[in-house]
Amino acid sequence: MIKHTLKKLPKNTHEILIDISWDEIEKEYKTAFDVILAEFSFEGFRKGKVPPSLAEKHIAKDQVYNQLIRTMLPRVYEEIIKKEGLKPIVSPKIDLVTAKEKETWQVKATLAEKPEVDLGDYKKKLLEAKANMKKDDIWVPGKDEAKKEDPNAKKDKILNEALSLLLKEVKCEIPPLLVESELNRKLTQLLDDVQKIGLTVDSYLQSKGLTMDRLKEQYTREITDMYKLEFILLDIADKEKIEVTDADMNKLFDNLKEDKEKESAKANAYFYASVLRKQKTLDFLISL
Numbered sequence: 001m002i003k004h005t006l007k008k009l010p011k012n013t014h015e016i017l018i019d020i021s022w023d024e025i026e027k028e029y030k031t032a033f034d035v036i037l038a039e040f041s042f043e044g045f046r047k048g049k050v051p052p053s054l055a056e057k058h059i060a061k062d063q064v065y066n067q068l069i070r071t072m073l074p075r076v077y078e079e080i081i082k083k084e085g086l087k088p089i090v091s092p093k094i095d096l097v098t099a100k101e102k103e104t105w106q107v108k109a110t111l112a113e114k115p116e117v118d119l120g121d122y123k124k125k126l127l128e129a130k131a132n133m134k135k136d137d138i139w140v141p142g143k144d145e146a147k148k149e150d151p152n153a154k155k156d157k158i159l160n161e162a163l164s165l166l167l168k169e170v171k172c173e174i175p176p177l178l179v180e181s182e183l184n185r186k187l188t189q190l191l192d193d194v195q196k197i198g199l200t201v202d203s204y205l206q207s208k209g210l211t212m213d214r215l216k217e218q219y220t221r222e223i224t225d226m227y228k229l230e231f232i233l234l235d236i237a238d239k240e241k242i243e244v245t246d247a248d249m250n251k252l253f254d255n256l257k258e259d260k261e262k263e264s265a266k267a268n269a270y271f272y273a274s275v276l277r278k279q280k281t282l283d284f285l286i287s288l
Contacts, residue, residue: 089190
């Protein structure tokens, strides 16, 4: 028997406690053992042809349990989120709470859904901010007479101001699991990059005047802001009905000169459509 309880946590995070009876574990153990047996080889026998009674003496239980967890838990997890109507946006965090022989196993799965966004009266605030920028740009005789702002630089300035205001004013709490997942990825990438240039992480941090705790804090702020902006822009695109048309996609494909590049772009049309939609949303903010 498999039972579960669902607990809603802050920031659109959910915790699922899964209880798996020993009867279920035993059935899954046999299946996991058979999977390992099919690839197992032993002196005098071809791979997959070792008698089960002999293989049992040489295949460690821990190996079978690891296989059991890899195959059983994803299936059980998928069944539960489908039953509960949950829509995770990142892989769950799985913890074995108890896993003893002859007893019920308990597993904890922590998952995150898309955060809620409260845009409020974001347009009004953006227009007020833009009006203040225009006041600052009013020409006064003798003040920066020779200085003329580049149109692209002006657009960048408006966009940066808009994004900073959205980060400050819009309510959107990012699930910790989402931040943790990206933080681990960035730290792993940093370790790889540092090792490639022959440094240790400690020596790299010393050269930057950082500690690991400060680096994690810095990364956490950057990741949180990055995701917050992503979800805010998605919500604005939905609210303002900003869409990517076939004409938009065809224009993008036509601008690609290499056939292989075109084929690759068409194969990843969903990704390119999402990038175009984000750019159209940014253009919308600049045009307000």
